[in-house]
Amino acid sequence: MHCRKRLEQCGVTLIELIIVITITGIIAVAVAVFISRPVEGYIDAARRAELTDIADTALRRMTRDLRTALPNSIRITESPPASGVLYLEFLQTSGGGRYRSEPDSGGGGDILDFAAPDATFDVIGAMPAFAGGESIVIYNLGASGAVANAYAGDNRAAYAANAGGAITLAAAKQFPFPSPGRRFQVVQYAVTYLCNPATGELRRYWNYGIPAAQPTPPATPNNALLATNVTACGFVYAAAGTRTGAVALSLRVERDGEPIQLFQQVHVNNAP
Numbered sequence: 531m532h533c534r535k536r537l538e539q540c541g542v543t544l545i546e547l548i549i550v551i552t553i554t555g556i557i558a559v560a561v562a563v564f565i566s567r568p569v570e571g572y573i574d575a576a577r578r579a580e581l582t583d584i585a586d587t588a589l590r591r592m593t594r595d596l597r598t599a600l601p602n603s604i605r606i607t608e609s610p611p612a613s614g615v616l617y618l619e620f621l622q623t624s625g626g627g628r629y630r631s632e633p634d635s636g637g638g639g640d641i642l643d644f645a646a647p648d649a650t651f652d653v654i655g656a657m658p659a660f661a662g663g664e665s666i667v668i669y670n671l672g673a674s675g676a677v678a679n680a681y682a683g684d685n686r687a688a689y690a691a692n693a694g695g696a697i698t699l700a701a702a703k704q705f706p707f708p709s710p711g712r713r714f715q716v717v718q719y720a721v722t723y724l725c726n727p728a729t730g731e732l733r734r735y736w737n738y739g740i741p742a743a744q745p746t747p748p749a750t751p752n753n754a755l756l757a758t759n760v761t762a763c764g765f766v767y768a769a770a771g772t773r774t775g776a777v778a779l780s781l782r783v784e785r786d787g788e789p790i791q792l793f794q795q796v797h798v799n800n801a802p
Contacts, residue, residue, distance in 0.1 A: 574788070581759070581790040585781045588732050588757040589794040592723055595734075596777055598623050600715055601800040603680060604777060605673040606765045609746040617746050618723045618765045618777075621667075621680055622736070625658035626715040629668075629697075631708065640696055642668075647702035657692055658716045664689040665717045665740070666699060669709040669802045678706055678802075680717065681742050689716060709802055722748050723756075725763035725781070732757040732781065759783045762791075773801045 596604070599620035606618050629642040630652035642651035667686045671678035680686045685707070688700035722735040724747050738750035764780035775798045782791040 577785060577788060578790060581783045581785060581788070582792070584757050584759070585783050585790055585792040589779055589781055589792055591734070591756060592618075592779055593794060593796050595622065595721060595723075596620065596796045596798055599798055600667060600670055600680060600717055601798075601802045602670050602672050602769070602775075604767045604775070604798065605681075605744055606767055607744055607746060614727045614762065616725045616763055616765045617744065618725075618767075619744050620721055621717045621740065622719060622721045623715045624661070624664060624718050626713060627656065627658050628654040628712045629709075629714050630654055631712050642705075642708075644705055644708050647704045649699045649702040650696050652696050653692070654712070657695065657697075660689060660692050660716075661718075663718070666697065667715045667717050668705045668713075669707045670715070671707075671802060681740060683740070683742070686717065686740070711801065713802070720748070723765075725760060725765070727761050727763070730758055730760050731755060732760050732763065757781065757783060759785050761789065769800060774798070775800045 600623050603621040604618070605620070606616065608614070608616055630639050631641055633639050633641060640650055640652045642648055665680075665686045666689050667680045669678055669685055670680045673679065673681060676682050676684065678685050685705050687703035687705075689697065690700040691698045717740070719737045720740050722738075722745070724731075724733045724735065726733070733747075733753055733755055735748040735750055735753045737752045738745070738748040741748075760781065761784045762780075762782040764778065766778040767775065768778070769775040777796045777798060779794045779796065780791060782789050784790070
């Protein structure tokens with residue numbers, strides 16, 4: 531009876547505890563080995579997807595903007611030199627049309643005079659929208675120099691109003707050259723994309739006027755952050771003759787030591 535009572539009062543022995551702890555540890559290690567890899571893979575895939583989405587969204591926005599650029603208005607600079615900080619600037623258009631260059635069949639119509647300052651001209655076809663503050667640009671040939679350069683202003687005039695199929699300028703303007711296609715463009719404002727790997731930012735600036743010299747960066751409160759974790763970027767513009775051009779864009783974003791780099795090529799129409 532005494533022995534039976536002692537057995538009934540016995541608990542778990544130390545050996546049994548050690549065995550249970552050992553088995554639990556083996557099971558935990560096995561579970562960790564089989565589960566950690568899939569979990570790490572999921573985290574890596576989620577990070578890559580997020581970085582890819584950041585870069586892709588930024589490049590898509592730049593692509594949409596560049597397709598509205600005034601012909602031959604794209605200019606790129608690195609400031610300070612060899613710093614990796616790039617500025618891509620262009621003049622954004624909201625539309626355009628064709629101006630009257632010859633009288634109509636009845637001898638009437640308001641033609642655009644290139645021999646003297648002129649403040650009004652007829653539009654052939656649909657009238658472009660006017661919101662206020664836009665400019666009329668005719669035959670833009672480059673983003674530098676003093677002739678046929680909208681940044682310099684010799685072929686740009688303030689758009690004042692439109693009525694009855696005619697456009698009125700804020701002041702009479704003598705444009706330097708007629709367009710072979712009788713085309714004009716309506717320019718809203720300048721836009722700059724700044725890529726700064728030092729701060730890890732890709733930023734867009736807009737509506738800061740049209741400066742002759744490229745600002746680095748523009749002085750305007752109108753700016754928005756498009757991407758973070760940027761470690762490198764590339765902006766290259768190549769003009770293929772006087773009618774077409776291409777902008778090559780590259781953007782690399784990185785997080786936790788893992789980089790994602792995307793490339794995009796944008797076709798731009800340079801026919802003035």
